[in-house]
Amino acid sequence: MKLAYIDSCIWITRFEGLPVYKIRIMQELEHLARSGWTFCTSEVVWLEVLSKPIQQGHDDIVRKYTAFLTTLNMLQHHPDVFTNALNIASKEHLKALDAIHVEIAAHHACALFVSSDPHFQHLTTLTPHWIKL
Secondary structure (H helix, E strand, O other): OEEEEEOHHHHHHHHHOOHHHHHHHHHHHHHHHHOOEEEEEEHHHHHHHHHHHHHOOOHHHHHHHHHHHOOOEEEOOOOOHHHHHHHHHHHHOOOHHHHHHHHHHHHOOOOEEEEOOHHHOOOOOOEEEEOOO
């Protein structure tokens, strides 16, 4: 099974972004799905995508995210996640939460890290699949 970790920014754009960016994201995700990739998520993704809609009382968006994200392969964190993420943050010059995403994906042998965030464009820990918006 080919696992692709989908970064939070992809889902935020997919559900809340400008229409032109939503189309671009959907095209890329459909291409990856047709190519046999299984999309993965983590509790860190859930934290990032749900924080703002919950704070702002956007229950409709929260329901959409929850219904969709539960269909994805949920990757669990493990006891060494923060220690390993610290090393990745240093090596990759990433913020702490971004390094946690990468560490969880790497720990679960994801072969692809999908993001539109330029910080991940030159990732070396995992193969980046950067979507330019």
